[in-house]
Amino acid sequence: MDFVITVGSFVLEIPQSVVNWLGLCVILCVLLVIWGKKFEKADPTQAPKGIVLMVEMLYNTCMSIIGDNLKEKTHRYLPFLGTLTMMMAMSNLLGLLGLQPPTSNLSVNVTLALMMFLLIQYNGIRKGGLLARMKELTEPMFFLTPLNIIGELALPISLSLRLFGNILAGSIIMALVYYMMTSFMPFGALGYLFTPLLHAYFDIFSGLIQTYIFFTLASFFLSEQVCEGE
Template sequence: MEDQISTLVLHLGSFDLEIPQSILVWFVLCIVFAVFFIVAGKKIEKADPTQAPKGIVYIAEECYNIVNMVCKGNLKETTMHYLPVFGTLILMMGAANLTGLLGLQNPTSNVSFNATLAICAFLMIQYHGIRKAGAKARFKELCEPMFFLFPLNVIGEIALPLSLTMRLFGNILAGTIITMLVYTLIKSLLPIGVIGLVVTPFLHAYFDIFSGLIQTYIFFTLASFFLGQQVATEE
């Protein structure tokens, strides 16, 4: 491991595997949320439905309400079918974007991580669209309103994962860089630079909390909207 825990290096014979801190943070979050979901599930099974929820049951219920608020308007009657995957990723990305408050590297500041999530969302949209209507209907949809617009429609479809990736990456990375520059300036101007610590709570409040949660909301609102276009019944 390097002097700074920014990258974990695993030596596998003659091959060195470098794992960025952002991926390590995501791995830890996977373990934490897995434990949370298991414990919450057991508590919910034993909970008395006639009593007001409390503790971890109340937290789980509020998490469900938040996820439902993000997805239900887009997924409509299919919400419950896709809620497990969207719910898990929404909660984990929201938590991941808050890790900057602990001085850790946000997983979403890694463009490869964001691209992986965006491509998975894109493939899920295409797969379920074809599964519901069939490949012929999906191809026909890409040819609307005229056949010669097919290439442009394909480009529009491919633009979705690219847009999701770069929007999330740009906003989160910008906040990380600005915050890092402020701390570097404070350190270089010590002891006078200590005054700058008055500003840092507001930076974290905006970039780590407000911007992080807003970007999570936007990412999954768009993903659920385009999925809903393929699988939900039009009103």
């Protein structure tokens, strides 16, 4: 159900997926503050356990996703890319709670993909200036410039559509499964024997895999601008 704000004749309709994304932002901000305080109080001479151990595992996971591409530049971009990685993973798992995953909304995915695209282009311009960046698009031969431009623009399109298609498809399939179960009650109740397996694939496996692919590709193209000399 969408969230509607009405002020006089002005009506603002916010999709449920966007509301869920904003809710996840608040939740993750609170968690990061709590985790940060736990780390401040943790004894570095003792083996990590509990929340500290869990956060270290999350940290290592985010490092492994983007670290292979960004190498020693990883720590510079980890706060930004790591936070978005956790946000996307959490959003893709919302189907387990019966909520619409934010990434099933194309506008959310396009926004995330454009953020990656602008980050890459900014670093490309910052590296050698605007003219040097434009010159890169004409290499290795000038007549390939249109193809190079298309290749640059294809990144945000492919990132957003791949994520959108996989997450939306999973949401639709699960909705159809539950609709069929309710239509064929009481025999449809047998479907609950199989729905955990479907959720494990469409929400957990597919959701986490799409998160991995999104940020692996984004960090790879970013590394071409920030790690070019290596």
